[in-house]
Amino acid sequence: MTVPSSHLLILAAILFSIGVAGFFLRRNVIVVLMCIELMLNAANLSFLAASRMHSLDTPGGRIDLQGPIFAIFVIVVAAVEAAVGLALVIALYRRKQTVSLDDVVDLKD
């Protein structure tokens, strides 16, 4: 018995929703970064699920590679984002001794 690809797509949508909800609700910058990673990984999962769907539908056994290749690029983007994001968090912590978004309110009208 195999898992239908549509279930994977639904799982990806749920993961993405958790990421978006966490992005808006959590106040710790590190957790917000984790939520962004969750959104990117939801994208990866749907890329792979869609690719699996296309490959299973094709009777000749031709494997759809666009999804996996795109997912590799998304992983690269996620890695760069983690590096830059954590560097910015460290810069912020050194200057303000906080990683809470509630304390990052110096720029305002």
Next chain:
Amino acid sequence: MSAWLHLFTLELAVVAIALLVLLWDAFAPAAGRAVGWTTALLLGGVFAASFFVDGRGTVPHGVFVRDEWVVFHERLFLAAGILGVLGSIDWLATRTPKRQAEYYALLLFSLAGMMLLAGARDWILLVTCFELMSMPLYVLCAYGKQDGPASEPKLAAEAGLKLFITGAASSGLTLFGLALVVGMTGTTHVGGIGANPAPLTIVGMLFVLAGFGFKVGAVPFHMWVPDTYQGAPTPFVAFLSVAPKAAGLATLAIVLLGGWSADSSVWLPVLLVLAGASMVVGNLFALPQTDARRLLGFSGVAQIGYALLALGAMSRGGLAMTLFFVATYVFTNLGVFFVLHAAAEEGGGHSLARIAGLSRRSPWLGGALLVFLLSLAGIPFVAGFWAKLFVFMEAWNAGLVGLVVLGVALAVIGLYYYLTVARSTYMADGDRTTPVPTGFALRAAILVCLIFVVGLGLWPRPLVEAADRAAAGIVSGR
């Protein structure tokens, strides 16, 4: 060698300059202005070369197309890059003399990403170039001054973090949307959506549209714009406020007009709502601002609204006028920020009270600021006047009468706050009387911006024609 590598000559040259700057700093660190001037001159050479290198063609599978559209954008981004470097030289050499090379290298990498972006016709390349453009900007935004007033590094870190968090979240939005689009259509080509897409494809494209909306700073995705402009180093904000915006608009044009033109009834209302909301919110929120950079942040949101309005005309002429509008905006906004930077470098920050009496102390700086503000407001006969006029004409011809009337009414409000700033530089008395000290590079950058703004105001035809040829690369016909 492959037969298409010559298409990337200019981009490779920019990357080579970036690597050269990094290696120079690693092996023979120079503390003066040498690195900055070398970068600016080499970039100038690349800009000159863009008129001689005839690399038009298509990469196999149509992943990258180099045509008039790309050439126009390459020159625009290179011009913004040269001016961005020129405007930063004095600031970097005095504030962070030991950390100059990274700044230029990051700016150049971002520039390479923008230049590639204009020609990308494949989702993977498009997204990768977009990230190549965005990532260095996050770092540059937090490029703190080490010996400025104590609050400045803190503000820069906060500005960088805010830009990063919104930028990264919008990347997530774009990528998840693309997962749906690519998954449904089965192709990574931008033009692969076709007519009558599946509902899930439309949902995915709306995610993509929202993601790019964040990057151009259109309402309701504009929250980061004023904060980032206020906190980040001013010479960098000058670059950030123009080049990535132009790149984001180019991306929207490629995706909407180039790739998804068959189903405009789906996205056109969304685009027009973004345009209208940006004009309204940008202009109204700019009114009460007391910080010059926050005011320009909201003014930038409003200007993006005008550009989106011309994009919404969905014609070759409309797209051409979007390009013309963006090109004039590049020179005008760079100029405004450079003058503000010159006035603020003296100490005292960027509040509007700081530039009171500027024209009495430094008539040239004050005069330049006046010209730039008139151009932003759209007064004849500087570049911004033609830009606004052409945008409204194209939108009117496309039947967007209501939005044009709204835009003209809001432009009058814009006139009020731009001229309030100009009035205080001429009429009000400042607390100092000595001329504002400016470095040679900064003066040169302001002068170049001034020449372009005045020159395009008197003689806009060459740029209009170039923009029209460029637009033909995306929208064929009339």
